[in-house]
C-alpha cells in the first residue's frame with residue numbers, strides 16, 4: 216500500500232539528514248514540509264520560539280502531548296540539560312513508529328521516553344509509573360479540544376505545580392478557545408501570547424506560554 220505522509224516524511228529524513236545530528240533532522244523535515252508536503256509540525260518559525268523558551272527554562276522534567284512525527288520532540292530534546300527527563304505521549308501507533316525512527320535518527324533516543332497511549336489514560340499514571348513529581352515544562356500540541364481537559368487532569372494529579380510552564384501550539388489556528396479562555400482568565404496562571412504563523416504558511420498562529428503561579 217502507498218506510504219503515509221509520516222512515512223514519506225521519514226524517508227526524507229533518512230535521505231537528507233546526518234545520523235546523530237538533530238539539526239539536520241529538523242532541517243530535513245522543514246525542507247520536506249515547505250517544498251514537498253505540508254505536515255502539522257510546529258515548524259521552524261514557532262520552533263525557534265520554542266527553542267528560546269526551552270533554553271531559558273532549562274527544564275528537568277518535560278511532558279509533550281502529541282508526538283506526531285517527533286519534530287518538536289527532537290527540537291526540545293536536543294536542548295535539554297544532561298539528566299533531564301522527557302516523556303512524550305502519542306496514541307497513534309503508526310505515528311509513534313515514525314517518531315521513534317525520527318528521534319533515533321537524531322540520536323536522541325536516550326533522552327526521550329515515547330509512551331504509546333492516550334494522554335487521558337496516562338496522565339494519572341505518570342507519577343507512579345515514571346516516578347515524576349511535577350513537570351517544569353508541558354508542550355501541548357495534540358487534538359486541540361484535549362488541551363483543557365488534560366491541563367485540568369494534570370492540575371488534579373499534582374503534576375502542575377508553582378513554576379510549571381505550559382506551552383500550547385495552535386492557539387489561533389486551528390485554535391483552542393476554551394483552553395485560551397481558561398489560562399488567560401485564571402488567577403493561577405500568568406499567560407502570554409507569542410505571535411507567529413501556522414507552520415510553513417503566512418496564516419497567523421502562535422504559542423501561548425502560561426506559568427502556573429500556585430493554588
Ligand SMILES: Cc1ccc(Cc2cc(O)c(O)c(C(=O)NC/C=C/[C@H]3O[C@@H](n4cnc5c(N)ncnc54)[C@H](O)[C@@H]3O)c2)cc1
Pocket residue numbers: 255256257280281282283284304305306307310332333334335356357358359361384385388389414
Ligand atoms: C482547520 C485547520 C486544520 C489543520 C490545521 C493545521 C494544524 C496545525 C498544527 O500545528 C496542529 O498541531 C494541528 C493538529 O490538528 N494537531 C493535532 C495533533 C495530533 C497528534 O497528537 C496525537 N494525539 C491526539 N490526541 C492525543 C491524545 N489524547 N493522547 C496522545 N496523543 C494524541 C495524534 O495521534 C497526532 O499525532 C493542525 C489548521 C487549521
Ligand SMILES: [Mg+2]
Pocket residue numbers: 255256257356384385
Ligand atoms: Mg501544532
